[in-house]
Amino acid sequence: MENKTEKMCCDYKKCMPAAAYLLTAFIAVLMLFFAVGIFNKIKEGRYIGQNSAYKNTISVTATGDVYAKPDLAQVSFSVVNNNKTAVEAMSENANKMNAVIDFIKKQGIEDKDLKTTNFSINPRYEWRKNGERVFIDYEVSQSLDVKIRDLNKIGAIIEGAAGNGANQAGSLYFTIDDQDKINAEARQKAISEAKIKAQDLVSELGVKLGKIVNFSESGYNPIPMYAFKEMGMGGGGTTPQIETGENKISVTVSITYEIR
Secondary structure: OHHHHHHHHHHHHHHHHHHHHHHHHHHHHHHHHHHHHHHHHHHHOOOOOOOHHHOOEEEEEEEEEEEEOOOEEEEEEEEEEEEOOHHHHHHHHHHHHHHHHHHHHHOOOOHHHEEEEEEEEEEEEEEOOOOOEEEEEEEEEEEEEEEEOOHHHHHHHHHHHHHOOOOEEOOEEEEOOOHHHHHHHHHHHHHHHHHHHHHHHHHHHOOOEEEEEEEEEEEEOOOOEEOOOOOOOOOOOOOOOOOOOOEEEEEEEEEEEEEO
């Protein structure tokens, strides 16, 4: 009985390598089959998310430009001052900024068009030759963004802000309040130009224009900037004359059509 059992074990051990070889060969053939199938799909251009019906296409790009006169200006004023104590520095800064705000409101600027964008207080130190760090004073800085809708008042507001305590001004720039309307006009011009290009192309190629299968757009809206340096304390200067000019709004579209 033991001899029979030993013989069966030996036969089983002999069969194991052969079965393993067969399984390995089967897996290799299966992998090769799938690899060939994937290669054929790639060769035919049948990617996930791509409709093979759209492989015959043309793409056109066009830009629409619209020139519009700005109707909104924005400028930032700052009050920066120093004092030996933090309390006195903040009090002085608040008094000057309040005077600036009061003046600006008297020019017809509403609360919704005023926004405090920065307030900071920092101690200042200097290093002596002996390596000692010595306290100098406290510096307080407060900034205010102002939207000006009556562009004829820009110069007077800048001059008046300086006269009431503002000693720094950020960049003045002009924009259009209803930007979406201007963008839509520029987009429509770009689409019309793209359609003309597409019609010309299919006419020259001897094919017919089908439906749109892809569309994209990008916009570039440059804003004229006017830089200001530190403003002198006190009034009495000449009111600056500000020219708004025109803004150029551009929208570029890319359209892909099916052709047949």
